[in-house]
Amino acid sequence: MTENQFLIANYQNKIKQGSVTWKSPSNIALVKYWGKKDDQIPENPSISFTLDACRTTTTLSFSEKEKIKDDEFSFDLFFEGKLKEDFKPKILTFFKRIEAYVPFLKDYHFKIETSNSFPHSSGIASSASGMSALALCLMDIEKQLNPDISDDYFNKKASFLARLGSGSACRSIEGDLVVWGKHDEVEESSDLYGIKYPYQVHDNFKKYHDTILLVDKGQKQVSSTVGHNLMHGHPFASKRFEQANENLSKLIDVLKSGDLNAFIEIIESEALTLHAMMMTSLPYFILMKPNTLEIINKIWEFRQESGLHIGFTLDAGANVHVLYPENEAVQIYEFIKNELVAYCKNGHYICDRIGFGAQKG
Numbered sequence: 001m002t003e004n005q006f007l008i009a010n011y012q013n014k015i016k017q018g019s020v021t022w023k024s025p026s027n028i029a030l031v032k033y034w035g036k037k038d039d040q041i042p043e044n045p046s047i048s049f050t051l052d053a054c055r056t057t058t059t060l061s062f063s064e065k066e067k068i069k070d071d072e073f074s075f076d077l078f079f080e081g082k083l084k085e086d087f088k089p090k091i092l093t094f095f096k097r098i099e100a101y102v103p104f105l106k107d108y109h110f111k112i113e114t115s116n117s118f119p120h121s122s123g124i125a126s127s128a129s130g131m132s133a134l135a136l137c138l139m140d141i142e143k144q145l146n147p148d149i150s151d152d153y154f155n156k157k158a159s160f161l162a163r164l165g166s167g168s169a170c171r172s173i174e175g176d177l178v179v180w181g182k183h184d185e186v187e188e189s190s191d192l193y194g195i196k197y198p199y200q201v202h203d204n205f206k207k208y209h210d211t212i213l214l215v216d217k218g219q220k221q222v223s224s225t226v227g228h229n230l231m232h233g234h235p236f237a238s239k240r241f242e243q244a245n246e247n248l249s250k251l252i253d254v255l256k257s258g259d260l261n262a263f264i265e266i267i268e269s270e271a272l273t274l275h276a277m278m279m280t281s282l283p284y285f286i287l288m289k290p291n292t293l294e295i296i297n298k299i300w301e302f303r304q305e306s307g308l309h310i311g312f313t314l315d316a317g318a319n320v321h322v323l324y325p326e327n328e329a330v331q332i333y334e335f336i337k338n339e340l341v342a343y344c345k346n347g348h349y350i351c352d353r354i355g356f357g358a359q360k361g
């Protein structure tokens with residue numbers, strides 16, 4: 001598929017007004033996306049677990065403008081019930097980027113009402129769940145205007161639009177594992193949108209847990225746009241992009257065999273490499289906090305002593321995602337509560353697990 005297949009020549013139906021609601025999850029990358037070309041085209045393929053508990057719910061109400069095609073985007077944005085002017089520029093940029101693919105955007109006035117299942121100040125990025133929820137609402141309207149579109153097209157285009165809002169958002173449409181970015185060994189994989197992982201997944205990875213330890217809840221020190229741009233001219237960039245491709249190849253075998261030790265090695269190496277890229281760019285950043293390192297060391301000690309399959313990953317921040325299989329969850333959760341929660345800001349953490357994608361309503 002190319003971008004052109006998401007262009008719309010005309011709509012079958014006319015609708016004056018309506019309202020749609022979608023709930024969309026966050027996701028956590030196992031092989032990381034860090035570095036992009038224009039329009040959120042990734043420099044390397046990535047794969048993620050779709051999450052379940054961390055979600056954004058968005059209601060998009062639309063009413064036909066009196067003066068159609070007045071060439072302005074018209075919308076109000078409410079976050080957790082309050083009008084939020086400061087979120088508007090991001091949405092405006094998103095609308096401008098997707099306008100060619102969603103030509104009804106200027107025909108309506110929109111009311112966007114959005115809320116998260118997790119606290120806004122938790123340091124959990126809401127861009128993946130937020131942008132995917134909004135993209136799904138727009139696709140829902142497109143489906144009302146053109147009811148013949150297939151589910152496959154609906155999901156692909158929702159992912160395609162979400163990508164133009166925030167790259168990793170394209171991995172939040174479906175579950176439970178999503179690949180985004182062209183990879184030679186993953187059929188149908190594309191730089192344009194995420195696809196559901198198409199190969200065999202061992203039972204060990206079903207119901208996988210992700211307990212998110214909130215180490216630092218502050219404002220992001222580096223925006224992801226700035227972060228991705230630091231990979232341009234980065235001394236290790238091309239090797240890193242190669243490595244991500246190799247790690248995804250390895251992960252295909254691991255997901256099939258159920259080898260948890262090999263899984264942990266890949267995800268932890270990916271997390272540390274992501275941070276190593278930030279530490280070795282110019283300007284350089286350290287996004288881990290002392291407590292991030294305390295937690296990592298505790299996890300390593302406990303893994304050594306207990307023989308249990310506890311591992312971690314990180315996103316572009318200080319919080320730690322502790323990943324573990326369902327059949328070891330009781331003991332590992334006990335360890336998290338007793339030993340790791342003390343390192344969280346105000347003792348805050350979120351119990352999440354692998355999820356199955358966005359839902360309407």
Ligand code: PMV
Pocket residue numbers: 028029031032033034046125127166167168169224225228274315316
């Ligand atoms: O989607 P963005 O532009 O916010 O980038 C996300 C990048 C990481 O979360 C660090 C990695 C990933 O693949 O999700």
